[in-house]
Amino acid sequence: MSGLSLQAQALASVLIVSFLVLLFEMIRRHRMQERYAVIWTISGVLMLCGILIPGALGALSGLTGIQDSSLALLALLAFFQLSMLMHLTAVASGQSERVTRLNQECALLRLEIERLTTQERRDATPGPDEN
Amino acid sequence: MPGPTLIFVPAWNEEEAISAVVQGLAAAIPHADILVVDDGSTDRTADNARSAGAMVASHPLNQGLGASLQTGYRFAAREGYRLVAHCDADGQHPPGEVRRLLDAVEAGECDLALGSRFLDPGRGDGDPRAYRPSGSRSIGIRVFRRLLTIASGQQFTDATSGLRAGNERVVALFAGRYGADYPELESLTRAVRAGLRVSELPVVMHHRVAGKSKITPVKSLFWVFNGVLSLLAASLRPRGASR
Numbered sequence: 001m002s003g004l005s006l007q008a009q010a011l012a013s014v015l016i017v018s019f020l021v022l023l024f025e026m027i028r029r030h031r032m033q034e035r036y037a038v039i040w041t042i043s044g045v046l047m048l049c050g051i052l053i054p055g056a057l058g059a060l061s062g063l064t065g066i067q068d069s070s071l072a073l074l075a076l077l078a079f080f081q082l083s084m085l086m087h088l089t090a091v092a093s094g095q096s097e098r099v100t101r102l103n104q105e106c107a108l109l110r111l112e113i114e115r116l117t118t119q120e121r122r123d124a125t126p127g128p129d130e131n
Numbered sequence: 132m133p134g135p136t137l138i139f140v141p142a143w144n145e146e147e148a149i150s151a152v153v154q155g156l157a158a159a160i161p162h163a164d165i166l167v168v169d170d171g172s173t174d175r176t177a178d179n180a181r182s183a184g185a186m187v188a189s190h191p192l193n194q195g196l197g198a199s200l201q202t203g204y205r206f207a208a209r210e211g212y213r214l215v216a217h218c219d220a221d222g223q224h225p226p227g228e229v230r231r232l233l234d235a236v237e238a239g240e241c242d243l244a245l246g247s248r249f250l251d252p253g254r255g256d257g258d259p260r261a262y263r264p265s266g267s268r269s270i271g272i273r274v275f276r277r278l279l280t281i282a283s284g285q286q287f288t289d290a291t292s293g294l295r296a297g298n299e300r301v302v303a304l305f306a307g308r309y310g311a312d313y314p315e316l317e318s319l320t321r322a323v324r325a326g327l328r329v330s331e332l333p334v335v336m337h338h339r340v341a342g343k344s345k346i347t348p349v350k351s352l353f354w355v356f357n358g359v360l361s362l363l364a365a366s367l368r369p370r371g372a373s374r
Contacts, residue, residue, distance in 0.1 A: 100194050100311065104202045107168070107188040108209070115186070 004051065004069060012051050012073075020044045039087050043080035050076060136163040137212040138229060139203030140185070141196055142220035146174040152222050153183035159226030160233065166206060167220070168199040176220075196293075197314035201305065208306035216296035223262060224294045228334040232296035241330035243301045243322050245287070246294035249276075251333030262336040275358055279316055282366040283323040288331055291315050300327055316358050320365040 004012070023040055026032040050056045050073060057069040066072045138156055142149055149167065156165050167180035171193035180187050188202055200217060207215045216233050218224035224246065232244040248262065249272075272291055279290040293315065297305075304325055310317035322329050 096311075099192075100198045100201075103190045103192055103194050104198060104205060107190045107202055108206055111166075111186060111188040111206070 004057065004073070008070070009051055013048065016044050016048045016051070020048075036087075036091065039080075039084060043084070047073075047076065047080070135212060136160070136214040136216075136233065137166060137203075137207050137210070138163050138216045138218070138233075139166040139168055139200075139206070140180075140218060140220045141168045141170060141199035141203065142172065142176050142180065143170040143193060143199075144172045144174050144176060145220040146172070146176045146179050148222045149176050149220050150179045150183040152218075152220055153180055153185045155222075155226040156218075156229065157184055160230050163216075163233075164212075166203060168202045170194055170196075170199045195311060197309050197311045200314060201309035204302055204306040204309065207302045212302065213299045214296070215298075215302055216294075218294050223336050223338065225335065225337060228294065228336075229296070231334070232294065232332060235330065235332055236296045236298050242327040243295060243297045243329045245289065245319070245329065245331045246292050246334035246336070247287075247289035247331040248292065248334065248336050249288040250331050254333050254335045258335055258337075262338050271355065274355075275316060278359065278362050279319060282316075282362040283320045285323050285329065287319065290319065292334075294334060294336070310361055317361040317365045320362060321368075324365070324368070 020041065023032070023037055023044070027034055027037055050060065057072055060076065061067060061069050061072040064072055064075060066075060138160065140149070140152060140156075145152075153165055153167065156163070165185040167177070167185045167187050169177040169180065169187055169189040171190045177187045177189050188206060190199065190202070203217055204215070214233060214237055216229050218226075218229050228246055232246055235241060235244045272289070275290040276287055279287050301322065304322065304327065305318060308321075319329065
């Protein structure tokens with residue numbers, strides 16, 4: 001057995017399955033990109049395995065030295081949450097770099113347009129010999 | 132066609148000082164093109180710079196000093212400038228000192244010249260506008276000077292100076308990548324580790340001519356934290372790497 005009561009197992013399983021369904025639905029509605037769903041999916045599936053596979057949480061308890069299986073499950077959850085935050089911070093950093101690049105390109109293009117417009121106006125203005 | 136020399140000035144809400152800075156640079160270094168990188172200013176910085184005769188590249192959003200400097204380096208790389216310099220938009224860097232740095236790079240004395248307030252402390256004697264950092268700032272500068280020396284393996288006296296000049300090797304290195312938030316320390320470490328010849332020259336710096344400093348105590352704390360982190364990361368990257 002996983003060390004959790006049947007009631008706790010059922011509740012946790014329903015929550016995790018709901019979470020995975022919600023995740024899939026968000027991808028289906030284009031509200032989340034697949035690449036950002038990977039770590040969520042892995043953590044959801046692993047949590048489900050920990051709850052449903054007999055002895056999995058017990059093995060985790062033995063590995064971590066946490067005697068209470070429920071606490072081992074919470075520790076696993078905390079670990080995945082931290083991983084998620086790290087992943088999201090990395091994503092935000094990457095996006096920030098892309099925004100900076102776009103901003104810089106926009107500034108340089110604005111300058112280029114300004115220079116071309118000035119040049120065009122100068123070319124269009126008749127010189128003193130052309131009057 | 133662009134001239135061979137570009138001076139770029141990162142500016143954020145410096146409408147009061149920018150005209151005098153651009154005009155001073157144009158008078159002291161008439162053969163150079165001047166680019167003001169307006170970092171999403173909400174005042175008349177861009178208009179005033181344009182009226183003073185500078186080209187203006189305006190970021191739609193405020194991105195910070197590192198991004199502004201990189202925009203300058205990108206423009207230089209794209210337009211084929213072989214000699215560049217950058218200085219602050221608040222009038223702290225006298226145009227004559229910018230010219231001295233450019234001359235040193237052009238003469239082949241170094242690839243990257245850095246203006247130092249501390250190499251010759253007596254240089255500003257008798258100049259009522261000469262800048263002297265406050266006690267707390269001096270301590271911070273000393274700490275970073277030591278850290279930068281350890282990280283780069285080269286002795287520096289003014290790690291936080293924003294007055295610099297460089298040749299096309301510097302342009303190529305910094306157009307590719309430039310630290311985002313507090314770039315002075317990381318960029319110097321990268322330059323040394325990429326094998327560029329980096330030299331400090333004694334300069335005098337002035338108090339800002341107008342406006343207020345944007346450095347607050349909280350920003351200073353972030354600056355210290357980010358500075359230490361970026362130095363550590365830069366010193367652990369392989370030597371000669373362009374990124």
